[in-house]
Amino acid sequence: MSRMRVLAAMSGGVDSAVAAARAVDAGHDVTGVHLALSRSPASDRVGARGCCTLEDARDARRAADVLGIPFYVWDLAERFETEVIDEFVADYSAGRTPNPCVRCNERIKFAAVLEKALALGFDAVVTGHHARLDEDGTLRRSVDPAKDQSYVLGTLRPEQLAAARFPLGDSTKAQVREEAARRGLAVADKPDSHDICFVASGDTGAWLRERLGPRPGPVVDAETGETLGEHDGAYAFTVGQRRGLGLGRPAPDGRPRYVLEISPATSTVTVGPSSALDMRSLVAERMVWPHDGPVSCTAQVRAHGGVVPAVVTARGDELDVRLAEPVRGTAAGQAVVFYDGDRVLGGGRIRSLAA
Amino acid sequence: MRGRVRAVVPRPGGAPEWQLPSTDVTYLDHAATTPMRPEAVAAFTAVLTDAGNASSLHAGGRRARRIVEESRESLAEVLGARPSDLIFTAGGTESDNLAIKGLYWSRRAADPRRRRILVSAVEHPAVLDTASWLARRQGAVLETLPVDETGLVAPEVLRAAVESDPASVALVSVMWANSEVGTIQPVAELARVAHARDIPFHTDAVQAFGQIETSFAASEADALTISAHKIGGPVGVGALLVRRGVEVEPLAHGGGQERDVRSGTLNTPGVAAFAAAAAAVTAELPAERVRLASLRDDLVRRVLAEVPGATLNGAAPGAGRLPGNAHLTFPGCEGDSLLMLLDAHGVECSTGSACSAGVARPSHVLLAMGAGEAHARGSLRFSLGHGSSAADVDALVAVIGPVVARASRAGELAGLSAG
The missing domain is CATH 3.40.50.620 (HUPs)
Known part of the structure; x- marks a missing residue:
């Protein structure tokens, strides 16, 4: 050089x-x-x-x-x-x-x-x-x-x-x-930095509450539609979250419940069993994808997660992504990045996920 | 001044390292600090290994005391003051703190109605922040005096502020010459306005001392701040001149040195070097003042020729402005970009001010003079001093055109536009 x-x-x-x-x-x-x-x-x-x-x-x-x-x-x-x-x-x-x-x-x-x-x-x-x-x-x-x-x-x-x-x-x-x-x-x-640099306290929920104010709404069971409790603001929840739901009673089958969906329009937080978190396809936007036709590769859907085999097809401004194995713990707004081995092929922002 | 050598502090157990700068340096930041004069270095080093404690009663103490007192007399002479007026401090910031807090506390103790502190809007932070601290914590009422577009405080402005309620004014402080734009204030006139109501008047003469005639007597001020390192003395030494009969509460209590106003063992080598620098600067002043003004005029004229859109901030060159000061705005540029590019070319100058983390801020001085934020951000101060030469001006003029062209390209991205 x-x-x-x-x-x-x-x-x-x-x-x-x-x-x-x-x-x-x-x-x-x-x-x-x-x-x-x-x-x-x-x-x-x-x-x-x-x-x-x-x-x-x-x-x-x-x-x-x-x-x-x-x-x-x-x-x-x-x-x-x-x-x-x-x-x-x-x-x-x-x-x-x-x-x-x-x-x-x-x-x-x-x-x-x-x-x-x-x-x-x-x-x-x-x-x-x-x-x-x-x-x-x-x-x-x-x-x-x-x-x-x-x-x-x-x-x-x-x-x-x-x-x-x-x-x-x-x-x-x-x-x-x-x-x-x-x-x-x-x-x-010097220790590694992990947290979001501008949330000094490390408590993102509290930081958001300060800025967005209380926006109460129901916590709803995905299967029965029953309202299980109330919350102060849907923004304090992330899809896949298990702790801190404040429901006070277990699910009928005794298994833990997870946040499945957040609907800001109605301030509704939908919860359900972990099996309902499994996502097998997603749509990405704001992408960088210099490829034609369906591409078989691997996809990473969160910062410290593994990869799953995927087939990516460009459709206009969006990427249609089929995952060979279900993924959990990601949500709309996160990045998806595609790899061929250790090579980055492209990426985008997750717009929606589907089971 | 070119080709300086920079020292690097040795690591524990290691030998001292010396580094030569990779390029010749054009130092145009004498208002920040100026290299020590040979006379000051000689006085400093001569005393450094010998001095006793000036408060001790034995022979070593007497020797130190004699050095301090002769230095005091020498400084008093060049400053048109009495030796007993001088209170040695650790520098300009301490002197300003002592003047503002000391006068405020003593005046308020004598009459609790006296809470107003009147200072110009273009003071150094050592005055502004001290006064605002007194307002936040000590019941003071801070009033900043507006300035005109050259940075000048009109005596009528001060008079109006005083006369609105004379009995409530604790003190007035207006700097002799501005640290950024070099504007010289009519200190004696301003002092008279304060004195008409028996109000003490302080002036920060850190920038004025050594560049123009600064007589304590002629200033008519009750207290005056000076600093050694701005005139070629060492850092860490300064003085507050306080006229007889003016009460100042101390900041530092202890052994009662310096008229009981500033306790602490006297910095004998520093004081000796301060006096030596002051004597040298005073002897050279009449000729140096003319030389620097002509060099500065040359700098301004040639920079404006290279960069037609640039403007000179502050008073017109002449009696109303420090001879070594040139403060220019380059529209469409950010000052920190200009500084970085000039630095890369070995030209050292200054933007208004930076916070402790190093973020450049628009100058409060320029804002007080009515400049917009973009104008204030796009400015640089070039300050000349002893050792400055035509070669320094040549070096700046050789690079300023391309530097401004580059900085304005970066400025366009930031949404600044020229003109």
Whole structure:
């Protein structure tokens, strides 16, 4: 690879720090940028904008200092709010279960940031995602199956991937941590982030309740149609959820009940037995699918799930997906990503599922 | 100033590392800090290994005390003050805090009606945030004085604010010269407005000191803030000048140093270096003032020629503006993009302000001057100081055109448009 001007997105975590370090080692002219995505009013200045990413920004800056690269903070809080947070709330409000990381990759990291970087004269954007990107633009899984992030990148368009670089795809997380320690990067032992970054408490239901207010409705048995209880807001439920239904009495057959369906229009949460969760087909929208005719492949329907054999057929703006084995634990709004072995073929957003 | 050497702090157990910057550096950020002058380095290092505690009674203590007092006298002389007016502090921020809180507490203790703090809208955060903290926690009423489109506080504006209820005003604070746009305030006139109602007047002279004549006597102020590192002294040293008879409650209690107003062992090397820098800057000032103004005028003229849409913010170059200050807006660009691109070319300058995480914010100074948010965001401050040369201006002029062209392409994506 010839010498390029590279922008390294540095979150303050270990992965992006090592990714930036590898770009430096590869001989590129690397500039580190931390993305300030959220804002909080915790500042002394009257009317000033505070930053809740203070700690992460500091960690990222320290890593950049150790690497000897320039470092800046880009304020993308406004874009993030409209493109990711507002959409997240709207999705839940509409009964979908969104994946904000997918959205952030589609609209912020590989859109707003990438476009600004290219306009400013950078050739590529480097991130610490665990995925491989071949010279020909093929996206593949990381060699570390436990840390693979190709799923949250699977809906990126070819032109977005063209200017992206993922230097960590050939390494396991353990190797990345070891390398960080060897390089003297203080973030080597920093815990992995798991939660949704803008829900500080980790309690998504409570966070949504604050924004959407109470929207009470019935909890209905799918088989009998009987109202089993009441809830404060359907948005606090996800399809496949078992705990916290607050029904107070077991099903007649004694087996646990799960959320099967959420109807925001009537604020109805439908529950039923686990067998009713089995989904054998789905329709995807907002897809990236550069293929003709039915394609036999495998499908992944949630961030940390396995794959099932599938046949994908494009129909206009939608993908019709037949699954060879039933899947559970996904819902409208989640991403579906298609693979051939470890190769990403494309993906989309799940619009509906059917048994 | 070009080709600086940067030190890297050694790791525990490791040898010091030194790194040369990859490109020559064009330093146009003297208002942020300016390199230490040789005279200050010499004074600092001479005292560093020798000084005793200036409060001790033995010979070492007496030596230290003598250095401190001679430094105090020397600084007082160049500042048109009496030695006893000077209270040494750890810098400009502490001096501003001491002035605002100290005056407020003492004035309110004498008369509980005195709760209003009048400050200009373009003050440094060391004044603005201190006053707003007093408003939130200590019962003060903060009133910011509006400025005109050049950043100037008109004496009539202050008079109207005072006269609305003179007995309730605790203090007035207006900076001598603005840290961002370099506008010089009519401090003596403003002080007279306050004094007409027996109200103490403080001025933050951190940016003015060393760039223009700053006589404490001529300013007619009751308290005045200065900082060493802005004039080629070390960081971590400053002073608050307080006129005799003006009561200031201390922030730091303890050993009773500095007239019982600022306890703490005196920073003898720092104070000695401060005085040495002040003597040097004062001796050079008449010539340097003219030299910097001409360099600055050249910078502004040539940048405007390269970037026809750019505009100069603040007062017109001349007596109303710091000689080393050029503050420009580049429409359609974001200041942080400009800064990053210039930095990549080895040109170091500044945007308005950034929060502690590093997010660039639109300058409160420009907003107070009536600029829109986009205009405020698209601005850069270039500040000249000792060591600045025509080569620095050449280096900036050589890259500013392409840099602005690039930044405005990025600005279009952000929805900013030129013109």
